Amino acid sequence: MLFDLPDDDTLYTALIARDPAYDGFAFVGVKSTGVFCRLTCAARKPKRENSRFFSSIAACLEAGFRPCKRCTPLALSGEKDPTVTQLIDALDREPEKRWSEDDLLRLDYDPSTVRRAFKRQFGITFLEMARLRRLGKGMDVLASGVKIIDAQIEASYESGSGFRAAIARHIGVNPSQARTHQFLKADWLDTPIGSMLAVADNYALHLLEFCDRKALPTELTRLKNVTGSDIIMGRTPLIDRVEQEMNGYFSGQLFEFTTPLAQHGSLFTQKVWDVLRSIPIGDVQSYSAIASMMGQSSATRAVARANGANQISIIIPCHRVIGADGSLTGYGGGLWRKRWLIEHERRMSLRQ
Template sequence: MLFDLPDDDILYRALIERDPSFDGFAFVGVKSTGIFCRLTCPARKPKRENSVFYSSVASAMEAGYRPCKRCCPLMLGGQKDPLIDNLLTALENSPDKRWSEDDVQAMKMDPSTVRRAFKRQFGITFLEMARLRRLGKGVDALTKGNQVIEAQLDANYESSSGFRAAITRQIGLKPSHAHRHLFLKAEWLDTPIGTMLAIADEQTLYLLEFVDRPALANEIDKLKKLTSSEIIFGRTAALELLNEELISYFSGKNQVFKTHLAEFGSLFTRKVWDALREIPTGELRSYSDLAKDIGQPSASRAVARANGANQISILIPCHRVIGADGSLTGYGGGLWRKRWLIEHERRIAMKSSKKEWGNESGK
């Protein structure tokens, strides 16, 4: 679902203009209210930094957002289907209930009609949606280290075998192993040069890339395999710190990042990444310079490969490396962004230098 959305610039413009062409294909989650809406919602528009875009109702709900009561994003075409509306209201009022077709019939609805209506509109049936709500509680309890029986009861499953089987199908591992399984969180971060995707756990950042980077899909698949993890949208302490530091960086204030980074490269690759972080803001290095910095002057090609393997943009500043002739070389986020970042950091360095000079002259 991460790659079905257009660029955030397009989506936010559509949101401001209430463009109906995205109706049913894109939704906006508002961080400040916890509500998600159609892009055509008549309500007051959120600020850009409070807007997160999703490609489906399901992904917005899975991220914890509630449907807006004004634009009714769960209702196809903005028209309320009484059948769907009544069941969604019932589910909202009783999210822990073990729903069955008997319950649907008790509400004087035909189960097959309900099944087709939900499948057509949401891609899943009503009973599947209800089970996902309950399973979500169970997964959350397991990942916090609760005993399986406690998580089973929390998810309102009477059968331990049924709960174990459901969890295994849902997250691909045994419930008793869930507390050891890594669930990484992803977040869209807006910057002056485009939207970035950040992936982290509570303490550590694993990936930070511009969303239009061609290799992003492969990088995410690789990360999932390396960490044996699943990736869901959400916020963590690491993502909160990263967002604050990026805002400061792009405003020209911050030059040092304290966000803890996960590095999966070889010893040589990590040496290159460490050397990248040693390049002062506003300065540049060639690949051969970097090879000399790590004590391996003949390894400039290997240095270039390590530079290209970096999955944490800006914080590991691979944009500070240029060709031996001074030309800009390949950059996954695009050469125009590399040029922008170099110029941005040059101005930061000049401003810092003038400030230091002024302090010295004032002594």
């Protein structure tokens, strides 16, 4: 389970202070160098705009960052398993190598022992870590618009089918299928509280979610099934529009989104989403209050389910719904983000 991070300003302050309180629980990815570090790293500190914060090593690797050689974030504090240390060193020497269990056997390691050791220390296996490092690099290159074969080579995948299958697990389809299939396009949006994935066609936005949301793979599969469309990496004018509006929102200048939305849900679910969008910025409502607004006061649980089914974060502001007792309750993007968004909007409302 991911550690609930505080807001990015708090983490950046901790980074500058080299605060050990977050060691092992928070990491910073430096956009200008492509490395990720512990917050206690002694290296020169990045600028605020070049810093991305993560709650796990796996998230750093999947985002395409490589481990810093100075603070060695893969070498966690405490007693070090020599097997882990030796294999991390081997991975550092050959980060683009396509590792397999046969490679481990040739180095006289028992694959099951290695698997348990890495799972225990990092939450992922050694082979998963190696794949994430390669795939993250390939995803980053692919998102920049290069040809698939170039992204495959950059990620050190010898097999084109293997690379396409890996991308498909993250996005949903091999990009080359766009030539013969109807498709939606997906691209990354950077925000102060983490990267988001936007999926759109030329007419409407279908999905906007934080990239570390655990339900994202399921949501992408559901979207493909509902629309009958494949999803590839790429840009549409709608994604450009969303990015512009999101920048305005996070800068505190935009109070209402106008991007057309494709709302895939039942009539009841869509009515709930419409009510969510009617909640004034800076305000919050309970599930029961929303049910009452709809004239269905007994439908509190159904409202909660519809709220949780929202696939267009922030624009359909499910973060504005709290428990009847004032508690934040659940939020797929993490409660720390929900707190951040509510506080951000409270400050915005004071300036209206």
